[in-house]
Amino acid sequence: MTIAAEAHDLVKIYGRGDTAVRALDGASVAIPAGTFTAVMGPSGSGKSTLMHALAGLDTVDGGRVLLGGTDLTALDERRRTLLRRERLGFVFQSFNLVPALTAAENISLPLTLAGRAADRDWVDRLVGTLGLAGRLHHRPAELSGGQQQRVAVARALVARPEIVFADEPTGNLDSRSGDALLAFLRHAAHDLGQTIVMVTHDPRAAAFADRVVFLADGRVVDELDDPSADAVLARMARLDAPAGSGR
Numbered sequence: 001m002t003i004a005a006e007a008h009d010l011v012k013i014y015g016r017g018d019t020a021v022r023a024l025d026g027a028s029v030a031i032p033a034g035t036f037t038a039v040m041g042p043s044g045s046g047k048s049t050l051m052h053a054l055a056g057l058d059t060v061d062g063g064r065v066l067l068g069g070t071d072l073t074a075l076d077e078r079r080r081t082l083l084r085r086e087r088l089g090f091v092f093q094s095f096n097l098v099p100a101l102t103a104a105e106n107i108s109l110p111l112t113l114a115g116r117a118a119d120r121d122w123v124d125r126l127v128g129t130l131g132l133a134g135r136l137h138h139r140p141a142e143l144s145g146g147q148q149q150r151v152a153v154a155r156a157l158v159a160r161p162e163i164v165f166a167d168e169p170t171g172n173l174d175s176r177s178g179d180a181l182l183a184f185l186r187h188a189a190h191d192l193g194q195t196i197v198m199v200t201h202d203p204r205a206a207a208f209a210d211r212v213v214f215l216a217d218g219r220v221v222d223e224l225d226d227p228s229a230d231a232v233l234a235r236m237a238r239l240d241a242p243a244g245s246g247r
């Protein structure tokens with residue numbers, strides 16, 4: 001099994017003195033290549049902070065992040081930015097498409113910025129599987145939320161990144177569009193070998209993943225393989241239970 005990314009004992013502290021918050025407090029995790037991993041945990045448990053650290057979007061105060069042999073924590077801001085652009089893909093809750101560009105131009109943007117030629121077969125496959133063929137010349141404002149998010153997913157995958165990070169990717173979608181998107185992410189991992197890490201609050205969304213990693217108080221406290229929504233809910237209930245409640 002190849003490990004695409006790993007975090008060792010991450011510590012992230014926001015603020016100072018009395019108001020300091022340890023958003024990550026010894027978080028360790030390994031992300032196997034070609035798998036779909038969901039990150040869950042109570043509000044404030046450090047999910048977004050962990051994802052930002054793994055993706056080199058933010059620095060940490062302790063510990064190490066390794067991305068396919070590169071120590072992200074040893075890179076300066078400029079090198080991290082380059083690494084993100086060349087080796088990672090991102091999907092956010094708010095789609096983040098460029099309004100003035102067509103769907104096709106938005107999808108190609110990572111390649112345009114990197115000065116790389118598109119692999120036509122790959123782009124066609126993404127566009128076809130995501131059902132975007134009839135929408136390529138539309139601008140984001142002319143697309144539904146589900147279509148906009150599918151464009152964002154195509155853009156995240158177009159350069160075949162080592163890992164795609166998705167932060168609540170279905171948060172702004174109705175359940176049908178959300179399920180279609182999650183089914184595609186699962187397909188991208190299983191059939192296209194894409195490594196995907198998704199932060200979510202939704203046990204149903206997490207159930208599309210191969211594995212769920214649970215965070216509490218800035219640490220990885222549990223893991224679940226081949227999750228069902230019910231099993232995820234049961235683990236979450238344990239994490240949400242007040243300490244000493246015996247649950």
Ligand SMILES: Nc1ncnc2c1ncn2[C@@H]1O[C@H](COP(=O)(O)OP(=O)(O)OP(=O)(O)O)[C@@H](O)[C@H]1O
Pocket residue numbers: 014015021022023041042043044045046047048049050
């Ligand atoms: N920029 C910041 N400045 C100060 N504190 C922060 C900052 N970002 C996050 N925190 C704090 O760090 C902790 C972890 O935040 P984080 O956003 O990673 O949690 P989360 O699990 O993603 O939460 P949620 O599910 O509510 O989105 C929280 O206590 C939060 O208030």
